[in-house]
Amino acid sequence: MKKTSKWLLALMLVLLLVLAACSGGSDEETTADEPAEEGTEEGTEKDAGDEKSAEDGLVSIDDFAVDKTNSGEAIDGGTLNFGLVSDTVFEGLLHPVFYEGDPDYQVMKFFAEGLLSVDNNFNYTQDGAATWEVDEAGTTFTFTIGENVNWHDGQPVTAEDLAFAYEVIGHPEYTGIRYYAVENVVGIDEYNAGEADTISGIEIVDDKIIKITFKEANPSLLASGIWDDPLPKHIFKDIPVAEMAESDAVRVNPIGFGPFKVESIVPGESVTYTANEDYWLGAPKLDGITLKVVTPQTVVQALQTGEIDVAEPFPTAQYADAVDSLSNVEFLGQTDLAYSYIGFKLGKWDAEAGENVPDPDAKMADANLRKAMWYAVDNNAVGEQFYQGLRWAATTLIVPAFPDYHDATVEAPSYDPDEANKILDEAGYVDVDGDGLREDPDGEELVINFAAMSGDDTAEPVANYYIQAWKQVGLNVELVDGRLLEFNTFYDRVEADDEGIDIYSGAWGTGYDVDQNGLYGRAAGYNYPRYASEENDRLLEDGASEASMDVAHRQEVYKEWQQLMVDEVPVFPTLYRAEVVPVNERVTDWTIQWSLRDNAYHEVGVTQEEPVLP
Template sequence: MKKSTYVLSALFLSGALLLSACTEDNAAAPTTGQTAASENAPTAAAGGLTEPIKASALSKLPTAAKERTDTVIVGLTDPSGSFTPYFAQSGYDGNVTSLLFAPLVRVNKEGLPNADLAEKYEVSDDQLTYTFHLRPDSKFSDGSPLTADDVAFTWTLLHDKSYDGDFDITEAHVKGGEAYKEGKASSIEGIKVIDPQTISATLEKPNATALLLLGSDVLSKAYYGKDYKFGQLDYIKNLHSNPLGNGAYKLEKFIPGQEVRFAANEYYYKGKPKLEHFIYKTTDGDTWQFLETGEQDYASFPATTDNIEKLKNLGFVNLTPYTASNYGYLRLNFEHEAIQDKKVRQALTYGLDRQTIYVDSNQGAATVANIPTSPISWTYTEEGINPYQYDPEKANQLLDEAGWTMGADGIREKDGKPLTIHFIGSKKQATDIFIAVASENYKAIGVKFEPEQFADFNSQLAKLESGDYDMAAFSTSLMTDPADGVRDFVSGEISGYDNPEVKKLYEQGLATSDMEERKKIYHELYKVVNDDLPYIFTSNNKMVVATNGRLEGLVINPFWGISTSLPNWTLK
């Protein structure tokens, strides 16, 4: 439930994980209107692989992998080291915190909420009061008890006026939350600590995402709040590299650019994880090579025919297909005048051969995306959606209508300025494909395409935040609610973009918990966004996870990733 957490386009990160966080057991009975995966959504099959495949020849397992008995190693794009929940600098930091912290409520692989640190939760008939009953055995990784005071502190801190992270709890509209944020109250009226294991929050109006907003990670008041003063959160930065969590693992060591080491948390409420150690390996290199040599036990790849056959031939890996609950997109800079014109945005979309870039070049291991959700979402639809099939003639027509005339050098001009698109992306093979195709595509419609590539994600993100770009390739983090896919369009995250119709439909989608009503609203919202294009949507990727054949207990949760099942992983 974030305002925005950037992740490099998943198509560009074949070996990386996406933001993850939850488990599928201990399910609570959902309240009326809770969401589930759509029965009509396309299947989550990856390429031509529809069922998991077991390793056929474990005798081929590399020595390096055989020698590990209590440790699993997984590849991850370079995290920044900001390991306090709600303060992550990217989705990759979120991969780390998802192992260190457990939320009150999780989302299972069907998209339904489960009680987790909260033993159970209740929602009042008027959908305004949420009551959480904590597990009496919940502790932080130092053995200290986790109580309702810690939950109250977490909710309060997130309402602080100086909080500038990517989590927007104010969308829940907790009664008195705005007054606290504005400094008009010393506490938040709607938050009630009933007893050490029970806490409630009362909202000003119904909100379909409130359960997950309120049910997120819990911070220790004694640790993260000992220096807290209203309006002053800078101190918390000093704690990012030494987190105190309550999840399945605790941080053992972080070596920037190389690895993040974890040790099993003996105080984890479900019991100490079966694997004593876990490592996120962040060293740059060939993901395939790391898997083939046994240096890593887990890697994900686009589900191309070649990749699947190549992985099968290794013999010692298990294969699991999946489609994640995210989407790829090209972010546009609305501070630049040309981008503000919808006809230009539509022309850039019609003029880009997304089928070749994202589908054909990946042997069908993706589908072209045209709306801000995943095919596995219960809100997914193609009805009334413009597919923006590659059409340079249509693109040229729109640019003519927008007043961009072709210059003698083949570059369109308006008011003496050339139509230039400065693209920023990562140094990956798929980025090379994008640049090669986009350069030709945009040249054909009179757009000067200027690509710039970065060796690491953090450098690309810094460039984006400087504002020196027109177009940038990203993917969303995993989405647990349809609101997650459209929040950026109304939150102010896209500076310069403002569409009242999008805002109205977004609010309507939050105002009801009725699943069918929400579905209708989001279908209408998708039509508006598909026409207005605050992003150029690119792809929904089909992936295949390859794991060490000795690894047992892996369950892919398309909404949260590997941390749902990690505490149960074993090496046979």
């Protein structure tokens, strides 16, 4: 980053000029005052034939496929080289019960998988490692694990292993943040409080059959809302729960029942996998996979030289420059289950109570201040200038990839600095001393400390753009420690409610379940703003209730919730995302379909031993 800081600053200044031009409302430009252009099934993407896209070089996600085009027959064996794109090492929490960040997920996806499968609408199917039945009340599920589903050490995956995962997550000494995923199970509260030795809602019928009873019927129980990742009890049973996350069983010798086994790990840097010949869907075509961390700055070169065959997550900002030089790869793409956002620190996490506690005296407690900061930024221009249209201005916290629930009509703030100034003036944030920067309503100096994480070459200029945009409306926003923060450091400090952080820029992968309790519920560890309100409690409870088994009712609930988040602004979404994935031409049967991507790696092959070069 040091070597490129000068041109990044120049690029940022160019962007500021472009944004100033765009704000003039020219008929030839799509400004952030206008809704996102529609034209696809999900109503969010730009039409592939749109004249504006053809004139200004913006890219349409409609032009991408989700399945790799095979250029020949796969050979027997071979090794695939996977590039985990990150500017930092992966943390190494390599089990679903304990991991938190996407880099660790990227490492796990080749060897760890859940018992249940989903379709492209994220509803459970009967095609996974376990089948399921549900009673008429919709509260008791019976899961039958396949007889041929075994851990990598040869031990069978059992009903007791799945029950053990619930017991660990529900344990009072559990150090992870997945409790929200099991809190609907009957008896979990008593178990977590130490009032019971077992979870009464879990019944082990036999070695391969388990019944789990939930407190109430919930639409998410049929749509990716059941915890289905077992924990091998024969390995973890003698490890104290408080020490599990740091144990060798998680960090050094992790196992799963997926298509590949972990052979060796260079902590934070690389992983070597070998084929799991005993995989329940059949032996993989590949002999193995080698994963290595590559930086966003070197990923294109690594693809050009054949050092890696696949790169995920590929930095979309580099697509336009990379596509011409990477004639040896095919780019796959689709609308992502993810969004970027600006979060406001509004309280603290109470570990003893297990809930988020808002602080009415927090620096960012005034919703008017938060809303003005949303009006002050032009996210459409950011998406177009830095991501060639592969990211675009977001409006609500439910992404367009959930078309049944995303509310495209929500009245969200869009770029309007005049409105931002008006809101701030009326709320009492005025420039008292004439230096061009606003003081708080008490006339005291207002400095807003902004945490932003490092990443690809766009991270610094985008962060600086937001700082400059806020300065244009008189707000003094400064980077925490005067620099971008490394990924793990960033989330450690945000999660710990570091008092030096007032606002932060983050990103969420939403997962397959539209239920928002895991991110914004009162008891959610991932609720980093530490936001809570009675109305939020009511709507999130209703959205996950038996009444919401009626889709129309649930749609109305989440419509109200999306508007509540716009009104109260604990966070505001900045950009929706497309994901693009480059795949070397020698690779066969790579897919990014939601229904297949975690259960199809055994089908992946290569047509030749050496990578195809440009």
